[in-house]
Amino acid sequence: MYLVVVELQEGGSLMSPTSLEQLEVKGADLRAALARIGDMRPGSLSETYGKCGKPTCHCAKSGSRGHGPSWLLTRTVDGKTVAQRIPSGPAVEQSKQHVAEYKRFRELARELIEISDQICDLRLKDLQGVREVQTKKKRHRRKSAR
Numbered sequence: 001m002y003l004v005v006v007e008l009q010e011g012g013s014l015m016s017p018t019s020l021e022q023l024e025v026k027g028a029d030l031r032a033a034l035a036r037i038g039d040m041r042p043g044s045l046s047e048t049y050g051k052c053g054k055p056t057c058h059c060a061k062s063g064s065r066g067h068g069p070s071w072l073l074t075r076t077v078d079g080k081t082v083a084q085r086i087p088s089g090p091a092v093e094q095s096k097q098h099v100a101e102y103k104r105f106r107e108l109a110r111e112l113i114e115i116s117d118q119i120c121d122l123r124l125k126d127l128q129g130v131r132e133v134q135t136k137k138k139r140h141r142r143k144s145a146r
């Protein structure tokens with residue numbers, strides 16, 4: 001569990017951090033949250049039902065969902081979709097937590113990249129303010145072989 005602090009403007013809309021100090025604090029908070037990430041795995045978990053094909057089985061009756069549920073963890077590996085069967089019971093709940101933790105990791109990483117980009121931009125502006133030396137490209141003229 002983690003705490004998210006949100007600043008609001010007068011009208012109640014979200015206020016994004018603008019100063020370098022605010023951005024650095026937000027970045028440090030995101031790094032700390034990333035450090036607390038637990039076991040994770042990419043993909044999605046879905047329950048499936050199947051029919052065995054025997055005409056006398058309960059799954060052959062109309063309206064029957066079939067045998068199951070059977071749980072599949074589906075993800076992409078090297079551009080190909082891979083499905084892994086997850087046994088029913090505690091493994092399903094654990095897999096749900098792992099997938100949710102991966103989604104949380106992705107969101108925190110996205111936010112950190114966004115904040116870091118803003119920090120870099122502000123630091124670059126600070127450097128440009130200190131160095132107001134503008135360099136002009138020199139034109140090099142090719143000397144003729146004459």
